Amino acid sequence: xxxxxxxxxxxxxxxxxxxxTVLGIIVLDFLLLRLMPGDAADVIASESGVATAExxxxxxxxxxxxxxxxxxxxxxxxxLAQFNLGFSPRYNMPVVDLILQRLPSTLLxxxxxxxxxxxxxxxxxxxxxxxxxxxxxxxLSIVVLLFYSMPGFWVxxxxxxxxxxKLGWLPSDGDMTIGADxxxxxxxxxxxxxxxxxxxxxxxxxxxxxxxxxxxxxLEVQRQDFMRTAQAKGLHPLLIQLRHALRNxxxxxxxxxxxxxxxLLGGAVVTETVFGWPGLGRLALEAVLARDFSTxxxxxxxxxxxxxxxxxxxxxxxxxxxxRIEPA
Amino acid sequence: xxxxxxxxxxxAFPGHVAVREASFSIExxxxxxxxxxxxxxxxxxxxxxxxxxxxxxxxxxxxxxxEGTDLLSLSEPxxxxxxxxxxxxxxxxxxxxxxxxxxxxxxxTEVIRxxxxxxxxxxxxRAVELLDLVRIPDAHRRLDDHPHNLSGGMRQRVMIAMAxxxxxxxxxxxxxxxxxxxxxxxxxxxxxDDLRRRLGMAVLLIxxxxxxxxxxxxxxxVMYAGRIVEQGGIEPFFARxxxxxxxxxxxxxxxxxxxxxxxxxxxxxxxxxxxxxxGQAGCSFAPxxxxxxxxxRRAVPPLVALPDERAxxxxxTVVLAGGPHGAALR
Numbered sequence: 001x002x003x004x005x006x007x008x009x010x011x012x013x014x015x016x017x018x019x020x021t022v023l024g025i026i027v028l029d030f031l032l033l034r035l036m037p038g039d040a041a042d043v044i045a046s047e048s049g050v051a052t053a054e055x056x057x058x059x060x061x062x063x064x065x066x067x068x069x070x071x072x073x074x075x076x077x078x079x080l081a082q083f084n085l086g087f088s089p090r091y092n093m094p095v096v097d098l099i100l101q102r103l104p105s106t107l108l109x110x111x112x113x114x115x116x117x118x119x120x121x122x123x124x125x126x127x128x129x130x131x132x133x134x135x136x137x138x139x140l141s142i143v144v145l146l147f148y149s150m151p152g153f154w155v156x157x158x159x160x161x162x163x164x165x166k167l168g169w170l171p172s173d174g175d176m177t178i179g180a181d182x183x184x185x186x187x188x189x190x191x192x193x194x195x196x197x198x199x200x201x202x203x204x205x206x207x208x209x210x211x212x213x214x215x216x217x218x219l220e221v222q223r224q225d226f227m228r229t230a231q232a233k234g235l236h237p238l239l240i241q242l243r244h245a246l247r248n249x250x251x252x253x254x255x256x257x258x259x260x261x262x263x264l265l266g267g268a269v270v271t272e273t274v275f276g277w278p279g280l281g282r283l284a285l286e287a288v289l290a291r292d293f294s295t296x297x298x299x300x301x302x303x304x305x306x307x308x309x310x311x312x313x314x315x316x317x318x319x320x321x322x323x324r325i326e327p328a
Numbered sequence: 329x330x331x332x333x334x335x336x337x338x339x340a341f342p343g344h345v346a347v348r349e350a351s352f353s354i355e356x357x358x359x360x361x362x363x364x365x366x367x368x369x370x371x372x373x374x375x376x377x378x379x380x381x382x383x384x385x386x387x388x389x390x391x392x393x394x395e396g397t398d399l400l401s402l403s404e405p406x407x408x409x410x411x412x413x414x415x416x417x418x419x420x421x422x423x424x425x426x427x428x429x430x431x432x433x434x435x436x437t438e439v440i441r442x443x444x445x446x447x448x449x450x451x452x453x454r455a456v457e458l459l460d461l462v463r464i465p466d467a468h469r470r471l472d473d474h475p476h477n478l479s480g481g482m483r484q485r486v487m488i489a490m491a492x493x494x495x496x497x498x499x500x501x502x503x504x505x506x507x508x509x510x511x512x513x514x515x516x517x518x519x520x521d522d523l524r525r526r527l528g529m530a531v532l533l534i535x536x537x538x539x540x541x542x543x544x545x546x547x548x549x550v551m552y553a554g555r556i557v558e559q560g561g562i563e564p565f566f567a568r569x570x571x572x573x574x575x576x577x578x579x580x581x582x583x584x585x586x587x588x589x590x591x592x593x594x595x596x597x598x599x600x601x602x603x604x605x606x607g608q609a610g611c612s613f614a615p616x617x618x619x620x621x622x623x624x625r626r627a628v629p630p631l632v633a634l635p636d637e638r639a640x641x642x643x644x645t646v647v648l649a650g651g652p653h654g655a656a657l658r
Contacts (some may be wrong), residue, residue, distance in 0.1 A: 225425040233439040236412035
């Protein structure tokens with residue numbers, strides 16, 4: 001019951017904070033994007049190779065790019081109030097449809113990468129802390145240092161070379177086998193196989209971060225008085241570590257993980273490009289190159305929403321992990 | 329047979345020896361106070377009994393007999409059967425000795441379910457009884473509280489409830505009231521004493537507060553620099569402390585009724601510091617001792633048994649008292 005009230009408080013607080021935050025982000029993004037030289041009409045004209053001043057003016061008028069800046073912003077906000085993100089001049093379709101097409105695969109990639117990083121990182125960190133200073137700790141420290149210092153895209157490329165090219169175990173491109181027409185388990189297994197390498201590449205850096213953090217905070221917890229209390233009860237060491245130590249050690253790890261969700265979206269641009277993953281990151285990159293501002297604004301809006309939701313989830317997780325953390 | 333016999337226990341840390349050949353025993357149902365200043369080895373001695381020393385500490389020699397079983401010879405799984413069931417522990421800081429992220433109900437039931445075959449529900453019912461026993465009001469509603477919802481005194485009561493949950497034969501209380509204010513201190517000690525009688529357990533009370541010792545202990549063992557220098561019943565000890573260190577300790581107490589106040593008179597103290605004897609042979613108290621003789625600085629004086637079941641590690645005092653088994657103390 002107490003938990004329910006805390007969840008309600010957290011939700012209410014997040015809702016109150018979210019609206020002005022998102023609004024601020026949109027206005028700022030909108031204005032910043034206009035600082036970029038060129039617009040969609042320029043890109044389309046240069047790609048077609050034949051363009052006159054008249055046809056470009058027509059394009060601009062068609063996309064509403066000839067309006068004053070403030071009017072454009074007001075139009076955008078007005079549409080947004082009706083949950084309309086506008087129309088993409090580049091893809092010639094509503095931005096909402098475009099994003100909804102890409103969102104699931106990006107979410108799948110991000111959540112899988114983060115979950116993998118957390119699971120592997122926490123497991124590695126716990127092992128390192130349990131054998132601190134001895135050989136399992138030393139070996140894992142080297143592994144962690146490697147993960148920490150290798151850029152994700154390079155890990156991805158090497159993974160492709162090893163697992164796709166040399167060994168031929170896993171596919172290197174896309175999020176499913178095109179035209180395979182699989183059903184049921186075969187389809188799920190096919191998607192998982194496509195997911196493995198990008199998730200590994202995207203998550204490898206974060207594995208290192210979480211492993212180090214878990215190791216440090218597990219070692220910190222060992223010195224606490226309540227650990228001796230738990231030992232004095234005659235509990236098994238494994239139970240003491242899992243029930244008494246790990247839960248205390250997880251609070252800093254989850255805090256950092258929450259902040260990383262935003263980073264992950266940024267990292268996804270590179271990973272999605274390397275693995276030809278049809279996600280939001282690549283959409284954002286293409287939108288920048290095509291000066292497709294309405295698509296880009298849509299992606300940015302969605303990523304800010306994602307970060308807000310992620311923070312909300314972390315707050316709820318914290319409330320569960322550590323009852324001392326009261327919703328502000 | 330004594331409930332607990334600690335026989336010539338030595339505990340070493342890298343670079344120094346924290347406890348040197350400490351011997352004492354506790355009878356069933358009695359309270360033995362182990363007193364001494366910070367760093368003299370009280371807590372290390374206590375943790376040795378539970379075999380819960382820091383990982384860099386090593387029990388160098390000695391035996392610890394609990395009801396005739398040498399705890400030092402047990403395997404680690406066997407030792408886990410002893411901890412929490414036969415011997416339990418209350419620590420100094422109630423603020424940090426309970427796990428902040430687990431409910432107190434869970435923390436109490438986990439020790440019950442560890443040592444007794446009880447269902448979750450039965451263990452919870454038992455936990456409520458225990459909270460009642462340690463005089464926590466509204467026990468059934470407190471069970472799902474977390475430590476941060478409770479005051480320091482309440483937390484120490486929860487610690488006590490956990491410690492007595494499986495009716496241990498021996499309760500080790502490591503300065504259980506140092507972190508509490510004076511009124512709460514008296515309540516907690518009163519509770520401990522009451523439980524000791526009701527559950528028939530012995531208490532090893534570690535403290536540096538002689539007032540607490542005078543009121544709550546049956547016997548006392550005084551530690552100085554890792555050695556036990558004097559042992560005996562409370563009444564003879566306070567009536568006539570034998571070891572020069574004990575006399576210094578009692579002399580340093582401030583009796584406000586007798587007009588002893590720093591604004592009126594100079595307070596008495598034991599000159600020097602514990603570190604004075606570092607690296608020296610002989611009695612470690614000798615550099616601060618008013619009655620030390622040259623022999624004191626050559627060999628460590630052994631703990632000599634005296635009448636009245638007292639013992640002291642000071643040859644000068646032993647001679648003054650009329651020899652090891654002299655007819656009467658001076």
